[in-house]
Amino acid sequence: MKTLQVPISARSRRRTNPAYDFVAGALVLIVLFQVVPCIWGIALSFTRYDGMNAAQWVGADNYRRLLADPTVSASLLVTLKYAFGAVPLSLAAGLTIALALDEKWFRGKALARTLFFAPNVISLVAVAFVWEWLLNPKFGVVNTVLQGIGITGPAWLNDPRTALWCIILMQVWHGLGFAVIVFLAGLQGIPETYYEAARLDGASRMQQVRHVTLPLLMPTVMFLSIMGFIGAFQVFQSVFMMTGGGPADRTRVIVYYLWQVAFDRVELGYASAIAVVIFVAVLALTLVQWRFYRDRVEVLT
Amino acid sequence: MTSAGIRLWRLLAHLAIYGLAFLTIFPFVWMLSTSLKPEDEVFSWPPQLVPWPPVWANYADAWNIAPFGRYFFNTAVVAVSVTVVSLVLNSLAAYAFARLRFKGRDLLFMLLLATMMIPFQVTMIPTFLILKQLGWLDSYLGLTVPGFAGAFGIFMLRQFMLSIPEDLLDAARMDGCTELRIYRQIVLPLCKPALATLAVFTFMGAWNDFILPLLVVKSGEMRTLTLAVAALSSGLYVMSFPLMMAAATFVIMPVIVAFICSQRFFTKSIVLGGLK
Numbered sequence: 001m002k003t004l005q006v007p008i009s010a011r012s013r014r015r016t017n018p019a020y021d022f023v024a025g026a027l028v029l030i031v032l033f034q035v036v037p038c039i040w041g042i043a044l045s046f047t048r049y050d051g052m053n054a055a056q057w058v059g060a061d062n063y064r065r066l067l068a069d070p071t072v073s074a075s076l077l078v079t080l081k082y083a084f085g086a087v088p089l090s091l092a093a094g095l096t097i098a099l100a101l102d103e104k105w106f107r108g109k110a111l112a113r114t115l116f117f118a119p120n121v122i123s124l125v126a127v128a129f130v131w132e133w134l135l136n137p138k139f140g141v142v143n144t145v146l147q148g149i150g151i152t153g154p155a156w157l158n159d160p161r162t163a164l165w166c167i168i169l170m171q172v173w174h175g176l177g178f179a180v181i182v183f184l185a186g187l188q189g190i191p192e193t194y195y196e197a198a199r200l201d202g203a204s205r206m207q208q209v210r211h212v213t214l215p216l217l218m219p220t221v222m223f224l225s226i227m228g229f230i231g232a233f234q235v236f237q238s239v240f241m242m243t244g245g246g247p248a249d250r251t252r253v254i255v256y257y258l259w260q261v262a263f264d265r266v267e268l269g270y271a272s273a274i275a276v277v278i279f280v281a282v283l284a285l286t287l288v289q290w291r292f293y294r295d296r297v298e299v300l301t
Numbered sequence: 302m303t304s305a306g307i308r309l310w311r312l313l314a315h316l317a318i319y320g321l322a323f324l325t326i327f328p329f330v331w332m333l334s335t336s337l338k339p340e341d342e343v344f345s346w347p348p349q350l351v352p353w354p355p356v357w358a359n360y361a362d363a364w365n366i367a368p369f370g371r372y373f374f375n376t377a378v379v380a381v382s383v384t385v386v387s388l389v390l391n392s393l394a395a396y397a398f399a400r401l402r403f404k405g406r407d408l409l410f411m412l413l414l415a416t417m418m419i420p421f422q423v424t425m426i427p428t429f430l431i432l433k434q435l436g437w438l439d440s441y442l443g444l445t446v447p448g449f450a451g452a453f454g455i456f457m458l459r460q461f462m463l464s465i466p467e468d469l470l471d472a473a474r475m476d477g478c479t480e481l482r483i484y485r486q487i488v489l490p491l492c493k494p495a496l497a498t499l500a501v502f503t504f505m506g507a508w509n510d511f512i513l514p515l516l517v518v519k520s521g522e523m524r525t526l527t528l529a530v531a532a533l534s535s536g537l538y539v540m541s542f543p544l545m546m547a548a549a550t551f552v553i554m555p556v557i558v559a560f561i562c563s564q565r566f567f568t569k570s571i572v573l574g575g576l577k
Contacts, residue, residue, distance in 0.1 A: 027409070027450075
């Protein structure tokens with residue numbers, strides 16, 4: 001029926017499926033900037049390459065070197081410390097706030113949600129800049145206030161004991177609104193009837209939270225926890241801005257090390273091998289969490 | 302609990318949550334406060350939240366530290382062009398994946414989904430090399446073209462387009478509409494909510510992006526705002542806290558204002574971003 005109305009000349013031009021014209025633009029770009037870089041990146045990890053002279057095939061040398069590189073293991077450890085600090089903190093804070101906001105008696109829910117969410121829309125670079133000022137050891141408001149009540153505050157970002165915690169706090173603060181919104185969505189997904197049943201059994205509000213809300217929120221917890229670990233292995237901007245990996249390498253996360261190897265030392269092959277290892281580590285962590293939570297989610301259903 | 306006890310408990314909960322909410326925006330409040338102080342009042346005790354009289358001249362001085370007009374222009378050019386072009390290209394592809402039949406469609410779609418799992422660390426170095434090969438370093442092309450299409454946008458729009466009834470499209474086809482006209486006059490108008498959400502998400506991502514500009518930009522005049530802030534923080538320009546915070550304020554405030562005006566889309570798009 002359609003062909004009847006297509007002029008002869010047009011029909012002969014349209015022998016190819018028009019669908020290909022629709023996808024062509026996007027596909028070419030995605031191949032050029034996603035698929036090719038991915039394959040190229042893996043290939044580069046088996047070479048020695050400085051960006052100027054031709055890449056030299058070195059087999060698995062980069063991976064062997066990586067296993068023996070103390071900075072790789074040290075920065076992986078920093079990244080894990082970061083993850084095990086930031087993820088639970090963000091989950092706990094997000095859940096607590098969401099639980100309060102979800103109560104029927106809570107006034108000004110929209111306002112509170114907006115306030116918690118505000119940092120999330122600002123670039124990490126800009127908020128890191130503001131935090132540097134707050135945490136400035138001499139003139140920052142944090143230490144000024146501490147001094148006022150008779151405590152000499154640490155040097156925060158310049159102190160090896162506190163630097164990583166500052167980064168963790170900043171990142172958790174930046175992402176808190178996201179956790180709150182996702183938890184709120186999860187809470188709204190729990191059917192009211194479950195609570196009614198619990199009330200009939202005489203459960204107090206606290207008991208309802210413990211025995212109804214928390215178990216039913218496990219899928220949300222799983223989602224945020226997996227996303228959190230993936231995000232933890234990509235932390236870069238805050239370290240780049242606030243500490244440059246210091247003091248005493250205490251905040252050198254793995255992506256920051258990757259950046260240094262790639263663009264300060266211009267060892268593109270070795271850096272690519274580190275990138276592949278990060279990718280594999282994230283995949284492994286995701287699978288482990290998947291299995292860990294799956295058992296706990298399935299019990300319910 | 303007695304009803305008085307419950308009321309007290311609820312009051313405390315409100316106080317705790319709003320206290321925490323205030324702490325959350327405190328960095329911005331303090332930034333604003335510092336930006337309006339004279340140089341010598343910055344370290345006064347007790348810390349002053351509302352500087353009086355406010356030193357508005359800080360803003361004029363901060364604006365002149367660096368070519369911020371140029372940086373705003375660069376950032377706007379990048380964010381607007383990435384948003385517009387990617388919405389067009391992604392929605393075109395999404396329509397084909399949702400509603401057209403062609404050989405290899407499902408395989409291509411699976412591959413597309415797979416690209417969403419590639420982390421940026423893996424593609425970062427080759428992307429830099431590709432842009433260098435193309436001669437696009439330090440140019441708007443390098444800052445924008447890599448963002449012109451993405452699997453996430455295609456995926457999201459496709460899911461939305463699947464909800465458009467096939468009958469509607471068939472009726473249009475029966476009337477002799479070309480697929481391009483169907484896409485433009487039926488599908489796109491129906492997709493407005495999804496397009497708006499994706500637009501906010503894309504715009505924000507491009508406006509706040511740091512890694513790609515860091516890879517691409519070499520010269521001072523191609524800097525985007527995030528790079529300008531990084532340069533400020535490295536102490537390249539001045540060591541005056543009020544001026545630095547004034548600069549931070551005019552970098553941050555447009556985004557905060559945009560956020561307050563279009564909150565609905567922001568929240569939705571952030572949740573989307575997390576799902577990515």
